Amino acid sequence: MNDFVDAINSRLKSPYFGYAILAFLAFNWRGIFLLLTSSAAPIERLELFDSETSCWSLAVLPLVVGAIVAASTQWLKYLFLLIARKPLELIDNSNLEAEHRKFIRQAELEKVRSDLAAKRESELIERAKRDESIDELSDESKKKELQVEINKIRKERDIKLSDAARELLIAATSEEKGTILVLKTLAGESIQAGKKAFGSQSKRDYAAYDAALRELVAAGYVKPVGHKGEIYELTHEGWQLVDAL
Incomplete structure (x- = not known):
């Protein structure tokens, strides 16, 4: 049953x-x-x-x-x-192309890093050779003077600034006054450097450029004008750094 x-x-x-x-x-x-x-x-x-x-x-x-x-x-x-089948094939091909482009981009970045490392190594070797050449000078005064100038140039070249700080510094030199203004209005906040405005897109964007401005002040390339913290101008070192960049 x-x-x-x-x-x-x-x-x-x-x-x-x-x-x-x-x-x-x-x-x-x-x-x-x-x-x-x-x-x-x-x-x-x-x-x-x-x-x-x-x-x-x-x-x-x-x-x-x-x-x-x-x-x-x-x-x-x-x-x-x-x-x-056709749309599935198109989706698969699109994913494969995206992976291919990503792989190519990674390879390009690796090559750039390798080239930078090789360039850095060459610079270190050249520095060592120049230092040996300086040591061979018999005139001590000229040797010290030359060493001071070389150290100054190296310091300017080796300076590490964030990309945002470099943007502010270069933009500020587009005008003869070399000023940076911190603007706070009802519409929002922004940092005016030369003819360009930075940080107006969002709070996060403004915070990045505000930190960049403080970075320039701490490094001595920009100094505040007055006590309100709204106007800044480039120092002599700041102008020299922009010329060296």
Whole structure:
């Protein structure tokens, strides 16, 4: 008995019978609705059900529709796969191209780092050679004077400034006054260097350039004018640094 029930359940769970049952409900829903909801006598309810149904709607059409749908399901899946294959290929190609561009960019950056390291090594070697040449000078006064000048040049070249600080410093020299203004209005905050405004896009952007301005002040390349902290001007060292950049 259990085997019989299991066999029936397996048949009912198959796609064909599932589609057939759905087709049966679709063709006979009016009759089923009247049969379940009518308050008339059972005989009258059956008559209402028979009036809304037929052998075609009860058996033939559900079985035929179930067979057609079950047979066409795999073809529909294949059709959808054909339709979706092209956009899927385009997505895969786009991802591959993005990975390729990323790999190329990483390789370029690695080459730039390698070139910078090689250049730095060459500079160190050249410095050592120049130091040896200075030691060979017999005139001590000229040797000291030359060493001071070389140290000054090296200090200017070796100075480490953030990109934002360099932007402010270079922009400030676009005008003869060499001023940097801190502007705070109802519309927002910004730092005016020369003819350019910095930090007006967002609070984070302004904080970056405010830190850059403080960096220049601490390094002695910019000094405040007055006590409000709104006007700054380049020092002699600041002008010299811009010339060396």
